Amino acid sequence: MHELSLAGGVLQLVEDAHKRERFARVASLTLEVGMLAAVDVSALRFALSALSPGTLLEGAAIELVEKQGVAFCFGCAEQVEIASRSDPCPRCGAYQLQPTGGTELKVVGLTVHDA
Amino acid sequence: MCVVCGCGQSGESDGGQAREHALAHVRDKLRESLDFGAGAARVSVPGMSQARAIQIEADVLGVNGRFAADNRARFLARGELALNLVSSPGSGKTTLLCAAIAALSRAHPALRVAVIEGDQQTSFDAERIRAAGAPAVQVNTGKGCHLDAEMVGAAYAQLGAPEAQGGVLFIENVGNLVCPALWDLGEQAKVVILSVTEGQDKPLKYPDMFAAAKLMLINKVDLLPYVQFDVAASVALARRVNPQLEVIEVSATQGTGLGAFVDWVMRERDTHGAQRSSARVAE
Numbered sequence: 001m002h003e004l005s006l007a008g009g010v011l012q013l014v015e016d017a018h019k020r021e022r023f024a025r026v027a028s029l030t031l032e033v034g035m036l037a038a039v040d041v042s043a044l045r046f047a048l049s050a051l052s053p054g055t056l057l058e059g060a061a062i063e064l065v066e067k068q069g070v071a072f073c074f075g076c077a078e079q080v081e082i083a084s085r086s087d088p089c090p091r092c093g094a095y096q097l098q099p100t101g102g103t104e105l106k107v108v109g110l111t112v113h114d115a
Numbered sequence: 116m117c118v119v120c121g122c123g124q125s126g127e128s129d130g131g132q133a134r135e136h137a138l139a140h141v142r143d144k145l146r147e148s149l150d151f152g153a154g155a156a157r158v159s160v161p162g163m164s165q166a167r168a169i170q171i172e173a174d175v176l177g178v179n180g181r182f183a184a185d186n187r188a189r190f191l192a193r194g195e196l197a198l199n200l201v202s203s204p205g206s207g208k209t210t211l212l213c214a215a216i217a218a219l220s221r222a223h224p225a226l227r228v229a230v231i232e233g234d235q236q237t238s239f240d241a242e243r244i245r246a247a248g249a250p251a252v253q254v255n256t257g258k259g260c261h262l263d264a265e266m267v268g269a270a271y272a273q274l275g276a277p278e279a280q281g282g283v284l285f286i287e288n289v290g291n292l293v294c295p296a297l298w299d300l301g302e303q304a305k306v307v308i309l310s311v312t313e314g315q316d317k318p319l320k321y322p323d324m325f326a327a328a329k330l331m332l333i334n335k336v337d338l339l340p341y342v343q344f345d346v347a348a349s350v351a352l353a354r355r356v357n358p359q360l361e362v363i364e365v366s367a368t369q370g371t372g373l374g375a376f377v378d379w380v381m382r383e384r385d386t387h388g389a390q391r392s393s394a395r396v397a398e
Binding site for chain 2: 017074095104
């Protein structure tokens, strides 16, 4: 359940944005969750909903966008798409893969109301 | 009465004139505020009042990352090698650490070895480490399932500055094969411990941790005759998720492989020291 700590990190980023931008409430929050980020999307959604009452995120719509995992395959020297770190290369079946994308959990942005 | 402004003009007796009056109000309103693309968002979302968009594009672990960078700089300044030990509960991390401390101080008596111990509760492990002869600071995470960089920074400050440069700092993480994979503590490398009393397929069940580690220690190899654990198969599975993973077989209780682990630690420390020299040259 590290997703609860991550949800705390999300809230902190929103609070930082609030200090800069001075808005009244958050209408929506968009997060990007990489398939290789070791983050469970439903656990993160649950953690955010558990955390939000009484915070800036209360009542905000939360959009979680899953990002495809991408890796460089040493077998075929190509960028390939994978869904997990234990997947083989979908082209040549090799396991010599270096993840290059879909490894991050990012707050992409917010829409906010000023009143 | 005008339906738009509530002013006293009646729309019933003079027909068209009242309608014109109401429309004038509507046009005023349009000029005033009904521009759906005028907000900062420059877009209209049907059914929602105007909201403005704020771009953030920030890594959720960014705050931890800044603390980790601070820790890394402090370790580097002292030429201290920091290793983050991760495993599931019961793999023998603390026993292995006690044995490794003894082996390290036998082979390199001048080396300072210190430990930051992470557990949800109790200071049992830090006491075991101190009994083994190394300074240790216990971090209790309470409900937390992992150490984060801020906790490690605070614990490191509490350890105090080492008298000698070039020591080794072991950070024993909370026993958990999932969450600690994500939190960079500022360490030079993660060392994952897998014991032969666990399943040999754990590297595939918990791929993120094995992908994050530089070294895998296979512990409790003295029990291999009694358990169903195929070392070669386990290594092959671990290298599926991490082709560069190094492996050492050890038994903390019998002392098997500890020499190889000590050599690995000293090699890492020297590489780390070389990085420090080149960082100095760069300055």
